[in-house]
Each structure stands twice: as structure tokens, then as C-alpha cells.
Amino acid sequence: MTDRLKYxxxxxxxxxxxxxxxxxxxxxxTIVITILGILVxxxxxxWRRFRRAINWYGKIVMAIPFPFIRVQYEHSEKNDQxxxxxxxxxxxxxxxxxxxxxxxxxxxxxxxxxxxxxxVLGQYAKFAGYLNIRxxxxxxxxxxxxxxxxxxxxxxxxxxxxxxxxxxxxNFHSAAFRLAYAAKASIVPLCISGSDIIMPKGSALLRSxxxxxxxxxxxxxxxxxxxxxFAFKNRVWKIMDRELAMMENRx
Amino acid sequence: MFTLSEECMTEQEIIEKTNKVFEESFEIEKDxxxxxxxxxxxxxxxxxxxxxxxxxxxNSFGVKIRNEERVxxxxxxxxxxxxxxxxxxxxxDKKS
Numbered sequence: 001m002t003d004r005l006k007y008x009x010x011x012x013x014x015x016x017x018x019x020x021x022x023x024x025x026x027x028x029x030t031i032v033i034t035i036l037g038i039l040v041x042x043x044x045x046x047w048r049r050f051r052r053a054i055n056w057y058g059k060i061v062m063a064i065p066f067p068f069i070r071v072q073y074e075h076s077e078k079n080d081q082x083x084x085x086x087x088x089x090x091x092x093x094x095x096x097x098x099x100x101x102x103x104x105x106x107x108x109x110x111x112x113x114x115x116x117x118x119x120v121l122g123q124y125a126k127f128a129g130y131l132n133i134r135x136x137x138x139x140x141x142x143x144x145x146x147x148x149x150x151x152x153x154x155x156x157x158x159x160x161x162x163x164x165x166x167x168x169x170x171n172f173h174s175a176a177f178r179l180a181y182a183a184k185a186s187i188v189p190l191c192i193s194g195s196d197i198i199m200p201k202g203s204a205l206l207r208s209x210x211x212x213x214x215x216x217x218x219x220x221x222x223x224x225x226x227x228x229x230f231a232f233k234n235r236v237w238k239i240m241d242r243e244l245a246m247m248e249n250r251x
Numbered sequence: 252m253f254t255l256s257e258e259c260m261t262e263q264e265i266i267e268k269t270n271k272v273f274e275e276s277f278e279i280e281k282d283x284x285x286x287x288x289x290x291x292x293x294x295x296x297x298x299x300x301x302x303x304x305x306x307x308x309x310n311s312f313g314v315k316i317r318n319e320e321r322v323x324x325x326x327x328x329x330x331x332x333x334x335x336x337x338x339x340x341x342x343x344d345k346k347s
Contacts (some may be wrong), residue, residue: 170295171291171292172295173297174297174299174300178299227278228276229275229300230278230303231278234278
């Protein structure tokens, strides 16, 4: 099959299924969670189910384009801690947010302004407690995010702040790391390779390819407490840069 | 370029002390610390890191800059050297 034919076929088959699946799943999810919340489950458990359901939604959306797009998730045994974690990821594609569905944790994402403006999905993100650091005071953000960690919710950051346009990671913003210090939480670096191939920045169309997601061992409070925030964020940047180079045979 | 009178810091001392702050508090390699280095794009600081930078500079130079509006205009290392120089000079002028 030629690459161009594969490209058209993939998008013709993915988008109707994606829209149909979303149009079906999102209302059903809303109804089920609302009923459970009102009638059966305590509030905390309702939230947990809701966020897990969003994970499943992401997982299924990324499974729809199989076998054109394959997602491989790897993590070391050291990751068998329960969490919650502050998860820091490199960011090259709009697909990265959906890829977080592979993670086995209840989580919220720290997102930019534009995802909140997406119809339906943006409302869900807000409802699920996703946070936008640019839309609130820094202290308010730390308080809210710390509370989520206390409740056992992991928090996903894309510390580059925006999608990178090539394989070079941008400098990290420090909010994730400042939160780690404030909450004494473990940081988990998460390296995503290939998402820029399947959905490059500036394109809404998918291309076939393989996405590799590698979860690195957690860095606990005791391992970083003596570093400055800036030094810590740069060390994590270097760890991820090295890992990505290995994943992409650039090392 | 700038100079202060003999009783206070020389330009070179200000540069060395400022660079030391970046090396020790921020673990930035010496070779990156050139006057034209942009503190956000080249050195990787963000707006939250500026608060830490201000505290580190205050401690290092023994000056009060926390509420200085001029901090907002700083973009390069050269701007910081110049800023510290100005603050120090103002201190001396006040004393005299």
C-alpha cells in the first residue's frame, strides 16, 4: 500500500469512528457517573471513576487507528510504587494528551488555554479538575494541585509549556518542580517518542507510525530535596533528553 | 561598560559575583554565562525562577531588590550586571 493511500485510508477510517465513539461514550459516561454519584458512590470514588473513565477514553481513542498506529508503553519495575506522582512529559503533539490514557493512575493534566476551549472535551477537562496554571494565581494553583496529590491523584505536566516543533525539548518551566517541593511528591519523567510523527504540530490529520512511551523510575523527595528547583528541573530535562536520544537512536 | 569608584565593587567583581550566583544556585555551566545570554531562552529561567534569582542576588550583593520594578526589564546577563551596578551606585549616592 502506498504511503499516500495509507494516509487517506487511516484518516477516513479514524475520524468517523472517533466522532461516533466520542458521541456515544461521552453522553453515556456522563449519565452513568451522574447516577453513580447521586445514588451509590461517595463523592471521592465518583471522581476516581470519572477520571479513570477519561483514561479509558484516551486509551480507546488511541487504539482505534491500530494497526496503522501502534502505541508501546514501557515502564521499569521501580515504577510499581502506588503514587500519586507528578508526571512530567515531553510534548510534541496534540495526541500526547490522549496518550496519557496508558498510565495506570487516576490523574489530571495541567493544560494550556486552548484545550479548555475545545467543544465538549474542554468542558470534560474542566469538570475532571484539569488545571490551567495561566488562568489562576500561582499560590492558588499550588494549593489546588497539592490537594489533588493528597487525595491520591497524579498530576501530568508538559513542562515545555507548548509543543516542540522538532526533536529538541524546549526549556522546562518550573511549576511542576515547585509543586514537587511544596508537596514533597515524587516526580516521574515520561518520555514520548513518535507522537510528532503520527500527528505533527499544526496538523489535525493522522499519519501511521509507532509511538513509544517510556516511564522512568520515580525521583523521590529524598533524592532531590537538597537541589534548587532550577537545578532539579534541569537534571530532569537532561535525564529525559538522554532517554529520548536512546529511544530515537540519536545517542 | 561601566565602572564604580574604588571604594566599591569593580565591574569585574560584579560580573564574577553574578556569574557565581548562576553557577551555584542554578547550576548553569560557566561557558553559557556570556553577557549577551538571554536569561529566559538561553539560560532557561522562567518567571517563577526570577523570584529565586532576585533572592540569590539580594543575598550575594547585600542589596534590596525585591520590590524593584526595573527587574521586569531584565532580559540578558548584561542587563543584570548593569542593574546591580546601578543599584550599588544608588546606595553609595544615598550614603554620601
